[in-house]
Amino acid sequence: MSEVVKKFLYVNRKAPYGTIYALEALEVVLIGAAFDQDVSMAFLDDGVFQLVKDQNTKEIGVKNFSPTFRALGDYEVTKLYVEAESLAERGLTEDDLQEIVYEDEDDDWAEKPSIRIVSRDEMAAVMADQDVILSF
């Protein structure tokens, strides 16, 4: 194993079911989590729709993958950046998103929120801070 840890950002800009991008991004994140890198996810533009709570796909006959986001903490993917402006343009607030938490091993396994609402400027800074950016 390489001891070099790189910062990876997975950028999500697509709504969850109209295309396969959102599901594929989540699959890649879960696979990539095995490589012990510093992983973050960004949700902006229509990507914020992926995190909306109470999704029920029974009638459209495809898998509801939104509960999988709640498992990311177990894979040490604990930084989910969500752009405030993208939410507002879509009539959404943080309360419309599902709750996603992780257990912080450096803080006696305290439960902490994974979702971090950031401004567009802050999102730009997150992006500029990465080694590798993968877009979906």
Place this chain on the structure above:
Amino acid sequence: MSTLHTVNKSPFSTQTLLSCLSHAQDGDAVLMIEDGVYGAAKGTGVADAVAAKAGKVSIYVLQGDMAARGIDAARLIDGISAVDYAGFVRLAAEHDRAQAWL
């Protein structure tokens, strides 16, 4: 003579919904399906444009696609009705033609 228009793209990622609305004639119907259903919610950047057209054309949204995306009926713009798959078929039969805005 009237047309059923279907819109399947998010109004925040393409101009499809706005183009459809500006081409639909009075008496036509617009049905939002797939990612098009995001155009039916209140409080968004496109809600005013949709509401302004709602009196002239009938606007519908497909229930199953709404539910998949976590949109509750309470969040629909006033004047928009949810329909199920049978309703989709009925709309297709009631109008003279269907135009899919892809």
